[in-house]
Amino acid sequence: KPDNVRVSYGTAGFRGNASGMEYVFFRMGMLAALRSKLKEAAIGVMVTASHNPEHDNGVKLIDPQGEMLAQSWESLATALANVTNDQLIEQLKQIIDSQKIPLSNTSFNIVRLNVKKPSSLSLSRAVLDGASAFGATCHDHGLLTTPQLHYILACYNGGDIKVDEEHYYQNYASAFKALLNVVSLCKLNPVTSPVTVDCANGVGAAKLTKLAERIGANIIDIVVYNDGQSGKLNENCGADYVKVQQRAPAGLNMEPFHRYASFDGDADRLIYYTLDSDCNFILLDGDKIAALFATYIRDNLKKASINLRLGIIQTAYANGNSTNFLINQQNIEIACTPTGVKYLHEKALTFDIGVYFEANGHGTITVNQECKNKISAAAFDPNKSAEERFAAKKLKLFLDIINQTVGDAMCDLLAVEAILQDKNWSVKEWYRIYTELPNRQAKVQVADRRIIETGDAERKVILPSMLQPAIDELVRKYPSGRSFVRPSGTEDVVRVYAEANTQENADDLAQQVSLAVYNIGGGVGKKPLF
Numbered sequence: 463k464p465d466n467v468r469v470s471y472g473t474a475g476f477r478g479n480a481s482g483m484e485y486v487f488f489r490m491g492m493l494a495a496l497r498s499k500l501k502e503a504a505i506g507v508m509v510t511a512s513h514n515p516e517h518d519n520g521v522k523l524i525d526p527q528g529e530m531l532a533q534s535w536e537s538l539a540t541a542l543a544n545v546t547n548d549q550l551i552e553q554l555k556q557i558i559d560s561q562k563i564p565l566s567n568t569s570f571n572i573v574r575l576n577v578k579k580p581s582s583l584s585l586s587r588a589v590l591d592g593a594s595a596f597g598a599t600c601h602d603h604g605l606l607t608t609p610q611l612h613y614i615l616a617c618y619n620g621g622d623i624k625v626d627e628e629h630y631y632q633n634y635a636s637a638f639k640a641l642l643n644v645v646s647l648c649k650l651n652p653v654t655s656p657v658t659v660d661c662a663n664g665v666g667a668a669k670l671t672k673l674a675e676r677i678g679a680n681i682i683d684i685v686v687y688n689d690g691q692s693g694k695l696n697e698n699c700g701a702d703y704v705k706v707q708q709r710a711p712a713g714l715n716m717e718p719f720h721r722y723a724s725f726d727g728d729a730d731r732l733i734y735y736t737l738d739s740d741c742n743f744i745l746l747d748g749d750k751i752a753a754l755f756a757t758y759i760r761d762n763l764k765k766a767s768i769n770l771r772l773g774i775i776q777t778a779y780a781n782g783n784s785t786n787f788l789i790n791q792q793n794i795e796i797a798c799t800p801t802g803v804k805y806l807h808e809k810a811l812t813f814d815i816g817v818y819f820e821a822n823g824h825g826t827i828t829v830n831q832e833c834k835n836k837i838s839a840a841a842f843d844p845n846k847s848a849e850e851r852f853a854a855k856k857l858k859l860f861l862d863i864i865n866q867t868v869g870d871a872m873c874d875l876l877a878v879e880a881i882l883q884d885k886n887w888s889v890k891e892w893y894r895i896y897t898e899l900p901n902r903q904a905k906v907q908v909a910d911r912r913i914i915e916t917g918d919a920e921r922k923v924i925l926p927s928m929l930q931p932a933i934d935e936l937v938r939k940y941p942s943g944r945s946f947v948r949p950s951g952t953e954d955v956v957r958v959y960a961e962a963n964t965q966e967n968a969d970d971l972a973q974q975v976s977l978a979v980y981n982i983g984g985g986v987g988k989k990p991l992f
């Protein structure tokens with residue numbers, strides 16, 4: 463471990479420049495083995511830096527049911543990663559004692575290794591070495607998307623110890639085909655039009671190709687773009703680039719009203735986009751996917767006369783008009799949490815059916831088993847009308863397409879495609895459900911981003927105390943203005959978000975707020991000017 467380097471288990475595990483990070487991965491292998499002994503179940507370890515540039519890498523731990531590592535263990539992970547080499551054994555002992563870990567229990571880890579990245583082989587090796595130091599048996603599943611690893615882990619711990627990647631394809635391909643069969647029954651000539659998917663030159667390209675093969679080209683027409691043959695991972699492409707830059711991946715020739723989608727590097731984010739008739743770029747982000755899912759579920763619940771509590775969970779990054787649409791026009795319950803899918807997921811579980819999405823395209827649907835049973839039973843209930851049973855059946859099949867453990871770009875893509883088919887919608891009808899407020903994201907470098915503390919699900923700054931009044935004053939100047947700032951959990955920056963009635967005003971507001979952060983929050987380097 464290099465001296466004077468501090469890392470922390472952030473929004474999505476440890477992430478940073480891959481060189482010199484082996485010690486973090488080695489220690490996370492150890493921690494995973496300990497957690498496995500405690501939980502008496504396999505623990506997943508994912509090696510990825512998601513949407514970050516190729517020179518970065520990262521590691522995150524996955525809990526037994528495929529959920530994110532329990533928050534109480536994040537601080538243990540941070541402490542273990544930061545001690546010096548000679549304090550390591552002492553720190554491990556402390557964790558073992560404080561968590562009462564039965565060392566004699568066997569432990570299993572399921573590791574996914576991304577051989578595509580030059581750094582990943584040695585880093586994955588470091589995880590395996592760390593885990594073996596505690597005698598863990600490791601199943602190395604090779605190259606997988608993040609959601610595939612979550613899925614495999616959940617199945618494995620559910621008793622299916624032979625589960626593998628193929629199982630994933632069979633499961634979701636047959637779920638999708640079953641729903642499409644049912645929805646095309648009511649159509650004379652079901653049409654499939656192609657959807658072009660930018661896979662960010664990441665692992666998703668090969669995996670999506672396999673999934674599409676299992677479904678069949680006569681049912682879904684997927685064109686893979688940025689398959690990693692030539693381009694660099696996440697460079698000028700991928701879901702994060704498209705969302706933040708609000709433009710298509712480099713080199714993609716777009717046609718008006720065709721459907722385009724982007725995954726991020728580890729395929730847990732999905733964004734759609736298209737061009738309108740004037741060739742304006744139209745983004746259909748996580749908010750719009752959530753709105754499509756939630757209204758589809760709500761409509762079918764209604765048609766099936768099933769009474770369940772449906773909620774949508776957003777973060778402060780959700781576009782103001784998506785929130786207005788869902789609350790005021792659709793009457794759907796909304797909750798807001800801090801950034802980071804673990805918070806959204808946790809909140810989603812408090813509803814019978816929870817639809818959560820970050821605006822950047824990471825999201826899924828949670829539904830508890832009891833509610834799922836209720837929906838399945840309604841599909842065969844002789845006391846219901848044929849129409850009610852049909853809606854219940856569609857809802858059941860739709861929920862089968864969803865990877866409930868985590869946001870999954872491939873499953874979410876199938877779910878969007880199925881809804882559009884069912885509704886006979888092109889991308890045009892979908893994007894018109896509401897019009898987004900123009901918005902802008904920016905980053906500000908400060909000496910120490912930890913001095914910024916936020917509250918109210920990150921919508922207000924608490925410290926430094928001068929900052930929120932300054933933001934409020936700026937926001938007041940712009941019609942439909944809204945802005946907030948927060949320290950990033952994955953990068954050494956403060957993030958700024960602004961929206962307003964016009965793009966110019968949103969840009970202006972983002973600029974002014976960035977300067978306020980720079981001036982009041984201890985900015986370093988060049989003043990943020992854009």
Ligand SMILES: CC(=O)N[C@H]1[C@@H](OP(=O)(O)O)O[C@H](CO)[C@@H](O)[C@@H]1O
Pocket residue numbers: 473474512779801802803820822824949950951952953957
């Ligand atoms: C504005 C934004 O997109 N933030 C992302 C980003 O977190 P930050 O804490 O903002 O760096 O990465 C997270 C992990 O992928 C993701 O959950 C989150 O939504």
Ligand SMILES: [Mg+2]
Pocket residue numbers: 512513726727728729730731
């Ligand atoms: Mg990702």
